[in-house]
């Protein structure tokens with residue numbers, strides 16, 4: 221059962237909750253944009269060694285919830301905890317330093333630098349060497365090695381010396397993932413990581429996430445619309461609808477639950493594969 225302190229006034233279908241180490245959690249988390257409550261009292265625990273997929277119709281509040289957890293947006297009310305720490309008031313940079321990795325937006329890339337340089341900078345910020353005036357060669361070589369390993373993981377190594385600006389959309393999305401890997405986060409958040417990728421590019425990312433989730437120290441959160449991807453990766457699914465968490469638990473049970481059936485207007489849950497961009 222869900223821990224009592226996380227119970228909310230909403231009708232939440234808790235199908236299953238395994239006793240695992242809670243790493244990241246939100247409690248009664250809400251954000252209001254004018255008169256619109258985009259995330260409405262969402263309480264959820266995320267666990268080490270578990271991959272949670274967040275599903276829900278377009279506009280349900282999934283990205284906004286991610287933005288609240290990662291610090292891109294500040295909550296109107298509620299609390300976010302990372303381990304023992306209340307991080308509700310911390311900004312995105314502080315949360316990154318504490319181990320929350322959020323897929324970078326394309327705008328965070330330095331377009332005129334090479335692919336490798338972009339990842340090396342992320343590795344450098346992880347190593348906390350950004351303010352050192354002098355860096356010995358071995359440090360530099362280590363960072364390059366680390367950056368190259370990240371590029372290999374996303375199948376971009378062969379493009380490492382190219383200028384970032386000329387990469388295709390799919391390759392830029394892979395680069396975003398490489399930047400996140402370079403930060404070596406404990407919590408990895410992917411928001412539709414394969415959106416806009418060609419069909420043959422998708423397995424690289426899926427296999428990578430599959431590999432990451434084998435690490436029992438990592439907590440993985442994934443927003444995904446493609447139901448085949450959801451089925452292949454999810455240890456657990458939570459469902460958002462109109463900003464509210466309406467289901468949380470074991471994938472097969474959640475997908476079959478009344479809450480999910482209702483969330484998709486009485487249709488089969490795979491209605492969420494009908495996003496416009498999936499047909500692009």
Ligand SMILES: Nc1ncnc2c1ncn2[C@@H]1O[C@H](COP(=O)(O)OP(=O)(O)OP(=O)(O)O)[C@@H](O)[C@H]1O
Pocket residue numbers: 253258276277278279280281282283284285
């Ligand atoms: N900065 C903002 N200002 C005003 N409204 C916002 C803002 N960000 C999000 N919203 C609104 O909050 C709601 C939730 O949006 P959000 O992008 O989180 O949905 P989503 O579940 O990620 O949808 P999608 O599946 O289409 O990506 C929407 O109604 C959206 O218009």
Ligand SMILES: [Mg+2]
Pocket residue numbers: 282283284
């Ligand atoms: Mg979204």
